[in-house]
Amino acid sequence: MKSSIDRRSALKLTVAGGALLATPQIMIRGAHAQMSESELEPSGFNRFKLGQFEVTTILDGKRAYENTAETFGIDQPPETVAELLAGEYLPADHWMNSFTPTLVRTGDDLVLFDTGLGEGARQNGLGRLRERLGAAGHTPEDVTIVVITHFHGDHIGGLMEGEAPAFPNARYVAGQVEYDFWTAPERLSGPMESGARNVEAKVKPLADKMAFIGDGDSVVSGITAMAAFGHTPGHMIFMLESDGKQLVLTADTANHYVASLQRPDWHVRFDVDKEAGVATRKKVFDMVAADRLPFIGYHMPPPAIGFVEKVGEGYRFIPETYQLDF
Ligand SMILES: [Zn+2]
Known part of the structure; x- marks a missing residue:
C-alpha cells in the first residue's frame, strides 16, 4: 500500500x-x-459465497498514520515494535489503516455491518461506502438491516446523511452494553466526550428503530452475535453460518494484521479497556485458528478477509486468495 x-x-x-x-x-x-x-481501485468491493449467503466486503477508504508504535504496542519499547514490523517489510514511521464494512445477502435480508466514516470524511477520500455499494449493485434503500459492531466514529459515521438516515428502509441492531455505555450522561464530559457527542448525532436519532442485543443473540437466522468486549465496552462480533460454512466478522478485535495478531498481548491505543482487549483478542483468534475459520476484520488489509495460524505467542495472518471460491 x-x-x-x-x-x-x-x-x-x-x-x-x-x-x-x-x-x-x-x-x-x-x-x-x-x-x-x-x-x-475500480470496484472497491470483493464478493464471495458462504453457503447460501453472498458476502461482499466494501472498502470505505484508507488513511495513513504516523509512528506505528504510538498506536500498537504502546506498552512496548518503540524499537521492539519497529523490529517486528521490519521483519514483515513494514516501516515503523507510518502505517496504513483501512476501513471495510461488510454486506451479507441472506435469503430475505441485505444486512450491512458497520457504515464507514460517512460524509464527514469524503473530502479526504474516505466515506466511500455509499458510492461503492452502487458499484456492487445495491442502493442504500436495498439495505434491510444495519448492524453496528461498536460505536467508534469509523463504524457509525455513515449512519446518517445530513439530517436523514443513510439507509432509509433499514432497521438497526446494536449491542445493549455498547449503547448504554456511550449514552450514559457522564460520557458527555471527560475523555469520551467527542465519541459520545458523535453517538448523539449518528446513533441516537435511530434508537427507536434499533434492536439491542447481547451475547448469543441472533440478528437473523445464521448470524449470531458474540460479546467481544475490550476494544470498546460493548464491542460485538458475529458468526455467520450457512449450509455448514462459517465465517467470523471480528470487527475491531485486532486492528493491525502484524502488530495485533502476532503480538496480541500488546496494548493498542484504540482499545478502551487495554487488558480486556488483549484477553478478547486471544480468545477470539484462538477460536478462529483452532477451527480454521475464515474471518473478516474491519481493519485488516483490503479486501479484509483471511485466516490465522497460531504461531508462538500470537497468530500469522493468511490473506484469503481463492480458498472461498470452492
Ligand atoms: Zn474501527
Whole structure:
C-alpha cells in the first residue's frame, strides 16, 4: 500500500514539473496522476459465497498514520515494535489503516455491518461506502438491516446523511452494553466526550428503530452475535453460518494484521479497556485458528478477509486468495 502512495506522489511530482509533459510517454503518466482512487481501485468491493449467503466486503477508504508504535504496542519499547514490523517489510514511521464494512445477502435480508466514516470524511477520500455499494449493485434503500459492531466514529459515521438516515428502509441492531455505555450522561464530559457527542448525532436519532442485543443473540437466522468486549465496552462480533460454512466478522478485535495478531498481548491505543482487549483478542483468534475459520476484520488489509495460524505467542495472518471460491 505504501508503494502505491509513493507512486502517486511521484506521479504528482511529474505533473508538477510541466516541462516533463513534452513527450507522449510522460503525458500518459501524467494522465494517471490525475486519476482518483476510484479509477485506481475500480470496484472497491470483493464478493464471495458462504453457503447460501453472498458476502461482499466494501472498502470505505484508507488513511495513513504516523509512528506505528504510538498506536500498537504502546506498552512496548518503540524499537521492539519497529523490529517486528521490519521483519514483515513494514516501516515503523507510518502505517496504513483501512476501513471495510461488510454486506451479507441472506435469503430475505441485505444486512450491512458497520457504515464507514460517512460524509464527514469524503473530502479526504474516505466515506466511500455509499458510492461503492452502487458499484456492487445495491442502493442504500436495498439495505434491510444495519448492524453496528461498536460505536467508534469509523463504524457509525455513515449512519446518517445530513439530517436523514443513510439507509432509509433499514432497521438497526446494536449491542445493549455498547449503547448504554456511550449514552450514559457522564460520557458527555471527560475523555469520551467527542465519541459520545458523535453517538448523539449518528446513533441516537435511530434508537427507536434499533434492536439491542447481547451475547448469543441472533440478528437473523445464521448470524449470531458474540460479546467481544475490550476494544470498546460493548464491542460485538458475529458468526455467520450457512449450509455448514462459517465465517467470523471480528470487527475491531485486532486492528493491525502484524502488530495485533502476532503480538496480541500488546496494548493498542484504540482499545478502551487495554487488558480486556488483549484477553478478547486471544480468545477470539484462538477460536478462529483452532477451527480454521475464515474471518473478516474491519481493519485488516483490503479486501479484509483471511485466516490465522497460531504461531508462538500470537497468530500469522493468511490473506484469503481463492480458498472461498470452492
Ligand atoms: Zn474501527
